[in-house]
Amino acid sequence: MCQPIRVSAESTTPPVCVLGLGLIGGSLLRAAVAAGRTAWGYNRSAGPVEEARADGYDADSDLTAVLRRAAEADAVLVVAVPVPALDAVLGQIAVHAPGCTLTDVVSVKGAVRDAVAGHGLGSRFVGGHPMAGTSQSGWSAGDGELFRDAVWVVTAEDGTDPASWTRVADLALDCGAVVVPADPDEHDSAVARISHLPHLLAEALAVTAASGGDLALALAAGSFRDGTRVAGTAPDLVRAMCEANAEALTVALDEALELLTAARAALAADADTEALVVAGHAARRRYESLPRTEITGVLVGEPGWERLLRDAGRRGEVLRARTY
Amino acid sequence: MCQPIRVSAESTTPPVCVLGLGLIGGSLLRAAVAAGRTAWGYNRSAGPVEEARADGYDADSDLTAVLRRAAEADAVLVVAVPVPALDAVLGQIAVHAPGCTLTDVVSVKGAVRDAVAGHGLGSRFVGGHPMAGTSQSGWSAGDGELFRDAVWVVTAEDGTDPASWTRVADLALDCGAVVVPADPDEHDSAVARISHLPHLLAEALAVTAASGGDLALALAAGSFRDGTRVAGTAPDLVRAMCEANAEALTVALDEALELLTAARAALAADADTEALVVAGHAARRRYESLPRTEITGVLVGEPGWERLLRDAGRRGEVLRARTY
Structure with missing residues (x-):
């Protein structure tokens, strides 16, 4: 008996408090307001706060005041600050709004889970990662439609608070994304393979081509252009992303090196x-034909619901809409 | 005193005889006719001949007749057959049309040069490689606009016949391409880096991602999609291209492996x-800002003209238009 995912509680549309008004946080604040939520934002530096206010949004640079308001309104807190600022912000949340549902939009999930637990905030935390972005940054680059049809990972660990999970998933859905539930460490392994490894291979391809001189670059066409597109991303952004996930990325890079080393031997000898070309073509076909089936039959909060959701995400299944 | 490249002889618009009516040969026949050339084609199997005739083109499956006609008309012969058929076609050319200017559109240039020399046809041969294609094949996939603004390599070796060089370059320009002169072996090294290596890296990326399971594939977004696009190409086409250039591709792959192995060490240790990200970004920027300067001041046939053209191509310079 397959049924849509649902919760027994009523629809969850709590207010949203976004901490950090860069590209992702700024886009999220816009998307939440567009979805009819009451939402406000915080940014440490005044510039983005003024920009957001000028665009008609509710924003402030007083973290204590913003967090107290969140605690009073029982808002969902979204941590969207750069990784170096994570610890300080979590410390303030622990003081001023420890009872709020808490999520984040950072691109690694194991390290954030550990930091949150270190601040005693694990009980109402649900990790998040919207797989969206541009090469731009800052409030002005934000877009309320940035998450439309994007995948938004929502972590599901044993012991996750069901009400908080539903609140976070609903926020992602309200922003126009589809939700993929995942274990934090499995998320980190997956993004190492599909997001961070592509950057390292693109950089290596660009360097190898350029070492062939301007003749090589003059002959470069579609396969080179596509294969190196992300090497055009600012090095600081690429480094921050790859280095925060160094452990999982090392595993993925080792697998790629093993494949390429074997290919090198067959190429040079015979x-x-x-072997590589046939396997690569089959893998790309598998990606192209992934069905992205809708998750059904899981009641959030029933015994084992976290595992059922993780299993569904592991099959590439997605949650597309609030169904209650 | 920089002057446009020019020849002292009159404009060269000889007829064109295309041997092989697949994607590239079929597109070339269409483009030559569209440029006002008298042109006809040969194909061994009757299907493409009938398709070409149905589309209003002059085509035949009698190789001897086609070559005799080329010899009588002093046509430019373009070899556009698959590599396995190259030797047989060259043998027939040596018998029936040894005096014609001869070029080809094969993606490796050193091996073709050697095969042509083996048949005693080197004196009027000029290698060619239009950097254009699609994932489709056959006459029906052809397009007279396929070469518009594409790069077309025309080889320039010491001793190349100047009149033949001009005839081949003019044909490429008439098809809408820009011409980059190159040494055959330098061409093969360059395309290993910018065309064949991208395929191997895309295949390895696809396999590594898929080994992360459907969760990884479900999270894949732009960087993975672009980085693996060419892994969607039919394995036979990728293999034919890469394996024909195995020696140069091994060198390029070794350089990429060296870069990635060093990156792996720094990633795992620290x-x-x-190092890799900064170098990759700089290389991609160099590609994006390549000026593609027009070649000027070379008179084809003057002492050292072959070297002057190779030097220009090595600087990424291009010939854009017939200038006489």
Whole structure:
């Protein structure tokens, strides 16, 4: 008996408090307001606060006041600050709004889970990662439609508070995303393979081509252009992303190196590329034909619901809409 | 005193005889006719001949007749057959049309040069490689606009016949391409880096991502999609291209492996990716800002003209238009 995912509680549309008004936080504040939520934001530096206010949004640079308001309104707190600021913000949340549902939008999930637990905030925390972005940054680059049809990972660990999970998933859905539930460490392994490894391979391809001189670059066409597109991203952004996930990325890079080393041996000995080319084509086809089935039949809060959601996410299944 | 490249002889618009009516040959026949050339084609199997005739083109499956006609008309012969058929076609050319200017559109240039020399056809041969294509094949996939603004490599070796060089370059320009002169072996090294290596890296990325399971594939977004696009190409086409250039591709792959192995060490030891990311970004920027300056001041046939053209191509310079 397959049924849509649902909760027994009523629909959850609590207010939203966004901490950090850069590209992702600023886009989230816009999207939450567009979805009819009461939402306000905080940013440490005054510039983005003024920009957000000028655009008609509720924003402040007083973290204590913003967090007290969140605690009074029982808002969902979204941590969208740069990783170096994470610890300080979590410390303030522990003082002023420890009872709020708490989520984040950081691109690694294991390290954030550990930091949150270190501040005693684990009981109402649900990790999040919207797989969206641009090469731009800052409030002005934000867009309330940034998350439309994007994948938004929402972590589901044993012991996660069901009400908080529903609140966070609903926020992602309200922003126009589809939700993929995942274990934090499995998330980190997955993004190492599909987001961070592509950057390292693109950088290596660009360097190898350029070492062929301007003749090589003059001959470069579609395969080079696509294969190196993300090497055009600012090095600081690429480094921050890859280095925060160094452990999982090392594993993925080792697998790629093993494949390429074996291919090198067959190429040099027998002018043969069959094994790698056939496997790569099959893998790309599998990606293209992934069904992205809708998750059904899981009642958030029932015994084992966290595992059921993780299993569904592991099959590439997604939650597309609030169904209650 | 910089002057446009020019020849002292009159404009060269000889007829064109295209041997092989697949994607590239079929597109070339269409483009030559569209440029006002008298042009006809040969194909061994009857299907493409009938398709070309149905589309209003002059085509035949009698190789001897086609070559005799080319010899009588002093046509430019373009070899556009698959690599396995190259030797047989060259053998027939040596018998029936040894005096014609001869070029080809094969993606490796050193091996074709050697095969042509083996048949005693080197004196009027000029290698060619239009950097254009699609994932489709066959006459029906052809397009007279396929070469518009594409790069078309025309080889310039010491001793190349100047009149033949001009005829081949003019044909490329008439098809809408820009011409980059190059040494055959330098061409093969360059395309290993910018065309064949991208395929191997895309295949390895696809396999590594898929080994993360459907969760990883479900999270894949732009960087993975672009980085693996060419892994969607039919394995036979990728293999034919890469394996024909195995020697140069091995060198390029070794350079990429060296870069990635060093990056792996820094990542595992210090969570550091700076060296690779900074170098990759600089290389991509160099590609984006390549000026593609027009070649000027070379008179084809003057002493050292072959070297002057190779030097220009090595600087990424291009020939854009017939200038006489």
